[in-house]
Amino acid sequence: MIEVSGLTKRYGSLEAVHDLSFEVLPGSVTGFLGANGSGKSTTMRMIMGLDFPSAGQARIGGRAYRDLRWPLREVGALLETRAFHPGRRAEQHLLALAASNGIPRRRVSEVLGMVGLADAARRRAGKFSLGMAQRLGIASALLGDPGVLILDEPVNGLDPEGIRWIRTLLRSLAAEGRTIFVSSHLISEMALTADRLIVIGQGRLLAQTTVAELSARAPSLEEAFFFLTAGSAEYITGEARTS
Amino acid sequence: MTQIQLTAASTPRGHYGFSQVARMEWAKLRSLRSTTWILLILAAGMIGLAILLLSQYPSNWAHMTAAERASFDPTETGFVGLALGQLAVGVLGVLTITSEYSSGMIRATLSAVPRRGMLLTAKAVVTGALMLAAGEVLAFGAFLAGQAVLAAPAPHATLGQPGVLRAVLLAGAYLWLIGLIGLGLGTVIRHTAGAIGTLVGVVFVLPLITLAMPDSIQHTATQFFPEAIAENSLTAVKPVAYSLTPWAGLGMLGLYAAALLVIGGWLLARRDA
DSSP, X not given: OEEEEEXXXXXXXXXXXXXXXXXXXXXXXEEEEOOTTSSHHHHHHHXXXXXXXXXXXXXXXXXXXXXXXXXXXXXXXXXXXXOSOTTSBHHHHHHHHHHHTTOOTHHHHHHHHHTTOGGGXXXXXXXXXXXXXXXXXXXXXXXXXXXXXXXXXXXXTOXXXXXHHHHHHHHHHHHTTOEEEEEEXXXXXXXXXXXXXXXXXXXXXXXXXXXXXXXXXXSSHHHHHHHHHHHHHHHIIIIITTO | OOOOOOOXXXXXXXXXXXXXXXXXXXXXXXXXXXXXXHHHHHHIIIIIHHHHHHTTHHHHGGGSOHHHHHHOOHHHHTTTTHHHHHHHHHHHHHHHHHHHHHHSHHHHHHHHOOOHHXXXXXXXXXXXXXXXXXXXXXXXXXXXXXXXXXXXXXXXXOTTSTTHHHHHHHHHHHHHHXXXXXXXXXXXXXXXXXXXXXXXXXXXIHHHHHTTSOHHHHHHHHTTSHHHIIIIIISOSSOOSSOOOHHHHHHHHHHHHHHHHHHHHHHHTTSOO
């Protein structure tokens, strides 16, 4: 379970994330929905302990990320497509990460097989296409068989077959009782993948709801989303757009 | 695409620690081609330049003045390769951290190891161990190869002579400390080009600037510069005027490296990745 409370991130006078509080529950896929630049990635980086909040805190299973005992065995993350050195082979990249958390070597070939990169294990990751790089990122996230997965735009760069594969994967991981937190700006994708939704706009929480509940508010999920975000844009225009 | 589960029992007790982080850093270091290339350049520089320069002395000896002959220090002269070697090992230190920032790997690393002080310590210990081992092996290699080409009438040094073994050991240690200075600069600056530029500035350009200053300032300042420490303190068997003692020189370099690593570690723990 991920708990975010009062999370705020300021860059100078710009407030990227404002007093954000929500919970991501185990056993379901929670979509993190918002327009580009709405603060999704910043929020995820703060949950991962990569960026430091200006205020508030994020906890995973009751602990701050930096206090996790075996981080990769507890949380798997895909935050950007290319979080690897281009000169390293896919297998070498994963072996180095595995060593840091005492994960057995055989798990590296397992995850490479799971994401369909078994034949590319010895290729240098810098030569990978966007889709392959994304699969390597997902392999890194799955490496420690974690109970919590945090994925920032995981379908980015995947072909239709890949998108379907990840949708099935996430749903089956959630069915095993894991906590799955997936960001996207693609409403249609979230409608198919997620059970629950956290919607943000301009760094503020707009809704914490379920896909079914939000869809019921308007003829389609898309229209419900635009209704929500339009409200946020107006609010920002009216009150806070001074910086 | 089946999910193969690690059972809860396979999660070890306790928590990750220095030995896991050091193993990750070793796996990273040896899986990059740049590491091999830099060590090859280091080896070629240390041994090749020693042979190249010292092999000139036997034939030139007859043309050298008495003062030149008296001041000729075969040990120190044989470490001419430190000029290139320090750059190679400094770049290795810089890249250990800046390549993580330029590639985005730093986010994966810090997700695996959120305790940042431990991460930098592991980098310094693991990369440092490689640099010290390579430095000592190549210092002895350069010494032995260089002295072997110093035929009569030019005198050559042997490890049994007073101060020679110390000079060889400290030449290797110099490469290690310059490498750590590189790692410290890389951690503070985070950009490869900026950190290498600063390293070159400190090692090569700073001494040039003081050439324009009055002798008194030049003599005082120069003895604290890394390259002057290498030449006049660490590897010199014959004492050189206006220089620190070998151990004071080593201590000074250690202080530079430690200060940069402490500042780098302090910044690493406070900056967004």
